[in-house]
Amino acid sequence: MNRFGPLLGRGIERITASALGPYQTAVVRIGFAATWLLFLLRELPHRLELYGPDSPWNWDMAQRLIAENDAFTVLMWSDGRIWFEAVYALAVLSSALLMLGWRTRTMSVLFMIGVLSLQNRSIFMGDGGDNVIHLMATYLVFTRCGQVWSLDARRAARARVEPVEPVDLGRAAEPVDKVGPVLWWFLGLGLAVVTFMGELSGGWLMVFWGLWLAHGLWWAVGRRAPHGEARRLLDVIVKLAHNAALLVIMVEACLIYATAGWYKIQGSRWQDGTAVYYPLQLDYFSPWPALSDLLASHGLMVMLVTYGTVAVQVAFPFTLFNRRVKNVLLAAMIFEHAVIAVVLGLPFFSLAMIAADAVFLPTSFLRRVGGWTARARGALFSRFSRGAAVPGQRGADEEPARESTEHARVGFPS
Structure with a gap:
């Protein structure tokens, strides 16, 4: 029994001290976002017949089915053409931004909403890959899939190297993130309107409000006490959620x-x-x-x-x-x-x-692919621009941010 004690301790320390598989989760994020984006763009001329008002599986039929299985789709909130076009545009935009890694925490939620809304509207449209995207879109919400190969990682790297004037001598200086709070308040307002109208209820109401409050709590604790006990506790919880979701993704692939x-x-x-x-x-x-x-x-x-x-x-x-x-x-x-x-x-x-x-995929292989891609991109851009290199750009693309400073300095949760 004594032999397993140190092993168990090291295992617990590992899953609570770091978000495992940064390169693997980044590839999964890019892969599924790109797949869904390409599908939506290819079916753009046929979107109304697939998921919209002109679908053979009409709005009334879909409404009766969803009333029985309680599937989530925002397309059941209205049968208007304008609402459908807005949801479709949101699905395209969130897929593109998630693929690029811009505000991955927020975009992963919007990506899930787009996937579930369209697929649950017309459940008979698909070739089997839609079921995999359906599941993985939900799991990605709980992962930190923007640690590498993302605009978030690049922003975090720049924040670590750019000098920032301290606001308070009693705490660490942090860059001011204006986009994150505006995005958080805007989405919170939309969620409040939807809740007041009675479009959300039950489990999904708790899920979306819980995610919104969790993101706000993460930012507030990070701004007030970036190195305090509360922040460290939240960091452990986030890493546990990420590692659990990563395990579920692996198990799901094996089950398939x-x-x-x-x-x-x-x-x-x-x-x-x-x-x-x-x-x-x-x-x-x-x-x-x-x-x-x-x-x-x-x-x-x-x-x-x-x-x-x-x-x-x-x-x-x-x-x-x-x-x-x-x-x-x-x-x-x-x-x-x-x-x-x-x-x-x-x-x-x-x-x-x-x-x-x-x-x-092995981490060593993914790191090599990342290095090849970075060099190819650098060679391509050098032909069109002779400007100075951005400080920290290489580290953002090729190396995951250090765990001790990654979240304390990024600013608002993305």
Whole structure:
């Protein structure tokens, strides 16, 4: 029993002292926000038929269904065209800003609202990837997904290097954040109006008011006592929430593959090795008929892909205990989803699954990718601008902020 005491202590210290997986959560944030944004932009000409007033699943039918399952969607607050366009525009804007990492705490909530509102309005629109986005949009709210590769990280790095005049000799100097408080008050006013009109009730009312109050409390404590006991306690709670949400994301990805693999094992077409052949014969899943016919004409290839898909999906959750095997299967699954995107014409399903897979990517690999991207971006920008480099820019893009100063100096919660 004494042997497990130090291990348990180190484990508790680790999950309370730092927000784990900064690069992984950043990739998940960018991946899902980009996937949803690209989907919304592609369906922009068809938005009214998919989720709006012209949808075959009309407003009355959606209202009756939501009255039974209590799903959340702000599109049920009004059946007007203007309201729908406003919600759709909010979904596009929040996706773009979350992808860039601007005020990630706020944008993650607005991103979740946009995803749930549109998907719950017309539940029959989607290809499977929408279910993954639906779940991950909720989990991202509880993560600190803007620690690296975000505008928030860049703003925090600049705040650490730029001199700031002290306001009070008794406490640390902090940069004045004007955008955060205005955004917080504006959203609070909107939430109050919606609550007064009776559009929100029950659990969702508590969730949104709780998030709004938690963000305000974080900022207030940070301004009054950035290094006090209350701030340290809140910091521990935030890190615990982040690490718990990160664990849920990982477990969710494993469950998706495990259930898919075990259900495939029970199917006769997967057992005889011919399951992949049939989708290749459907016009809906054949954007490149010549390519589909070429693959379907090779029986050995069809059999290998069929059995290989089942083996990879069933085995993946068990390979997490071996890093090398996990990385090999992870690369195989990402390649498989890339092939599905091209051959079967399911790009957004594949992008959503690749974004979910990214939570398991090694930190060393992600850091190298970040370095390559930063150098490529620097080389590109140097051709158009010869201005001086911004202090702290490199650190904001490549290194997570130090835990001891990251939140105390950023200012208002974003």
